[in-house]
Amino acid sequence: MNVTRGFTGRRRVSRPGLPPGQYDAGDDWPVLSAEVTPDLAPADWSFRVDGLVERPHTWSWDEAHALPGSAYEGDIHCVTGWSKFGVRFGGVSLDAFLSVVGPHVSATHVLARSHTGYTANLPLADLTGGRAWIAWSYDGGPLAQEHGGPARLIVPHLYFWKSVKWVAGLTLLDHDEPGFWEGNGYHERGNPWQEQRYRGD
């Protein structure tokens, strides 16, 4: 590591809960997606879980909302360097969806996909045990389109590119298969605490 001449840095208090290499975005919520923001109405949104499951199932907006509600309150971390503290997402825990479909014992990984064709891969274990949500509200209001509304996946303990916007479904697999950014050189798992940004980290 090179010390940069004359660089002192501005944010001197490193906040507890800030993973290495991240900065606190404060009130900002930058938008980083490589696609055109889709005009997706709640009535046109659906969520399907299939692949290595007993009973593949598709939920409409109303059916998904009929599941028991659950919220995430905490921090999120984007691979581009910002973190956002104390965010509040409302929706349904992914466990509720998975208990309906019944994952096979052979299922180890998941490919999540969006209504726009974006994909991200995740170990199944990162989506269970109350650690992942399908979220449609942010801070008490509807989730904005540019942030993935009407509904997105939330996996807050991994870098946020895994939290697929405009989420359309999950396919359970018995192997890992790179998604969109993983195929573009990003890390397979993306744990912010281990700075798993790019392939090989």
Add this chain to the structure above:
Amino acid sequence: MPGRIAVSEQVAATWQTATLTEVRRETPYASTFRLAVPRWAGHLPGQHLMLRLTAEDGYVAQRHYSIASAPDDSGHIELTLDRVPDGEVSGWFHTVARPGDTIDVRGPLSGFFAWPGDRPALLLGAGSGIVPLMSMVRHHRARGLSVPLRMLVSARSPEELIYSGELGAETTAVFTRSAPAGVPVGRMSATHVAPLLAERPPGGWEAYVCGSNGFAEHASRLLVAAGQPVDRIRIERFG
């Protein structure tokens, strides 16, 4: 979502030392920083890198920057940084950096917003969003490519248009605050985009949009409204 371009396997997992060799003023608010990176693996126009500054007490700041220069074998790359008011990293570059300074970089990153020069390209940028697009324009020129390339850029004023002296017939500039005599002032609009889409080359355009999120939303909607297929629009948002 458009298909991806394969990234080289020697992805930038490792940090390397870059030495600043030259600083060039582009506008009152933007400068170009030329870096010697002897082990640079090469890049495709449109790719970016991650840059890291380290303070004496170990405090680290890292940011992403697009690569402005065309791929060449000089062992140098160029970045163009906007001076963000109160910016931690851009502030250091604009007020402290001088030739001989060393910084850490890793890259190139992401094969998605990259243009190898294979398909007709329609480039829309605003402010420092012109940086990765200029790498494409420079590549097109350096290689003497004949594949169609058109660029539409937005700047506040002619003085703030980055690379203004280097832009040619492929570029149309739109000014939002003040413009040369006879040129209307205003936002990029359907009237700017429609003629470019009407020029539709065989196979159609691959569109590249780069800038702030607000600009990216606006420009990508203009493209869609003018008939550009959604799955042939690639967007790089600076945040």
